[in-house]
Amino acid sequence: MAEKHFKYVVLGGGVAAGYAAREFAKQGVKPGELAIISKEAVAPYERPALSKAYLFPEGAARLPGFHVCVGSGGERLPPEWYAEKGIELILNTEIVKADLASKTLTSASGASFKYDILIIATGSTVIRLSDFGVQGADSKNIFYLREIDDADKLVEAIKAKKNGKAVIVGGGYIGLELSAVMKINNFDVTMVYPEPWCMPRLFTAGIAAFYEGYYAKKGVKIIKGTVAVGFDSDANGEAVKLKDGRVLDADIVVVGVGGRPLTKLFKGQVEEEKGGIKTDGFFRTNVPDVYAVGDVATFPMKLYNEMRRVEHVDHARKSAEQAVKAIKASEEGKTIDEYDYLPYFYSRSFDLSWQFYGDNVGDTVLFGDSDPASPKPKFGSYWIKDGKIVGAFLESGTPDENKAIAKVARIQTPVESLDQLTKEGLTFACKI
Numbered sequence: 001m002a003e004k005h006f007k008y009v010v011l012g013g014g015v016a017a018g019y020a021a022r023e024f025a026k027q028g029v030k031p032g033e034l035a036i037i038s039k040e041a042v043a044p045y046e047r048p049a050l051s052k053a054y055l056f057p058e059g060a061a062r063l064p065g066f067h068v069c070v071g072s073g074g075e076r077l078p079p080e081w082y083a084e085k086g087i088e089l090i091l092n093t094e095i096v097k098a099d100l101a102s103k104t105l106t107s108a109s110g111a112s113f114k115y116d117i118l119i120i121a122t123g124s125t126v127i128r129l130s131d132f133g134v135q136g137a138d139s140k141n142i143f144y145l146r147e148i149d150d151a152d153k154l155v156e157a158i159k160a161k162k163n164g165k166a167v168i169v170g171g172g173y174i175g176l177e178l179s180a181v182m183k184i185n186n187f188d189v190t191m192v193y194p195e196p197w198c199m200p201r202l203f204t205a206g207i208a209a210f211y212e213g214y215y216a217k218k219g220v221k222i223i224k225g226t227v228a229v230g231f232d233s234d235a236n237g238e239a240v241k242l243k244d245g246r247v248l249d250a251d252i253v254v255v256g257v258g259g260r261p262l263t264k265l266f267k268g269q270v271e272e273e274k275g276g277i278k279t280d281g282f283f284r285t286n287v288p289d290v291y292a293v294g295d296v297a298t299f300p301m302k303l304y305n306e307m308r309r310v311e312h313v314d315h316a317r318k319s320a321e322q323a324v325k326a327i328k329a330s331e332e333g334k335t336i337d338e339y340d341y342l343p344y345f346y347s348r349s350f351d352l353s354w355q356f357y358g359d360n361v362g363d364t365v366l367f368g369d370s371d372p373a374s375p376k377p378k379f380g381s382y383w384i385k386d387g388k389i390v391g392a393f394l395e396s397g398t399p400d401e402n403k404a405i406a407k408v409a410r411i412q413t414p415v416e417s418l419d420q421l422t423k424e425g426l427t428f429a430c431k432i
Ligand code: FDA
Pocket: 011, 012, 013, 014, 015, 016, 017, 037, 038, 039, 040, 047, 048, 049, 050, 051, 093, 094, 095, 096, 121, 122, 123, 124, 145, 146, 147, 262, 265, 293, 294, 295, 296, 310, 311, 312, 313, 314, 316, 344, 345, 346, 347, 348
């Protein structure tokens, strides 16, 4: 089998890979120097589209419409762009072995790729119910969503089971976004999750109450405090057995019970921390010439003086850019500033759209109109620690208002009275 050699290899063809390619092109890369190796069949795209517009019944997003870097307002990079720049896109190629000592990657079909500098951008994979031994969890009616192939299978099932019943397992990002989009597709939707409220890793009870109320108003049924323990399938679909004894009928089951960073190729070869590959503020690992970015990286979050891993698109984009800038600077004997990241997460469902900046620790206040029955609800939350705002959440903010909440979370504006903050609400951030 032929062996290929590149100066730079990005392993993974997702969000971080696409933004890394653009940064390489900006900084200057010669034809043949850079390769992106991906097990997916398509050039890097904005993964968030898969749980949103990709699944719309009408006017659905399709490639090439959402190749990177359109998600951050940039120019779209279709496959031709890589060809023009002499960046090799090696698609449909799964790397099954990585030998960091000899700087060699080996694909499932036995091809070898050598590199001088490697950027690991393998992202996450889904946690499967079969991982916990849930009975019948490998049924063909059960869907997961990570890559475009998964989304295509779901689109086919939505068409085949028109106006059917969907059970959504999990109350996190996938759970909330998929429940909404299945409802938009006119499915009868039931969400099931173990916690007392949805999205507990970010939402307070007050925030969650709004979304649960809004979803109920849209006709989504919510079953909390229990889990799916087994599935029985027959020609009519799936019987979803819950731990509390209830059984739900479903034509389609979508599972979103979390992600797991894809680090296993590198086990024992690179230092890990908090489930990810440990890096410094330039995304360098402890192995010379090996970088890790996006979902797989555990990096120093300067703002909180703590090592963190972030599974969101904004960080995937920015960490990739930072790593490429650092690589290019070091080649020229220069240095750049350390990564100084302000966490930014967002989601959209139905006609709702929220943004969150900062850290969700400490006391919280809820402000604004969070009544799901209101014609135009608009509300938010602040998190306050040691007398300073450390996190801010806003539903239905304008671009300027979102900028304002980002600013208070970044500069950690001091707060004198929580009552006053509740009363002022968004005005507090907007006047800073
Ligand atoms: P990403 O998963 O994008 O890419 C990894 C790539 O590596 C894939 O192409 C994969 O095939 C490839 N790969 C892995 N192992 C390989 C191997 N051994 N050989 C070859 N290729 C390999 N975030 C957010 O902030 N807002 C949002 O709305 C959403 N929405 C959203 C929807 C859905 C459906 C998902 C799954 C995720 C989101 N996210 C999100 C999260 C966000 O998409 C995620 O954090 C980034 O895609 C991470 O970027 P990476 O490049 O690290 O991984």
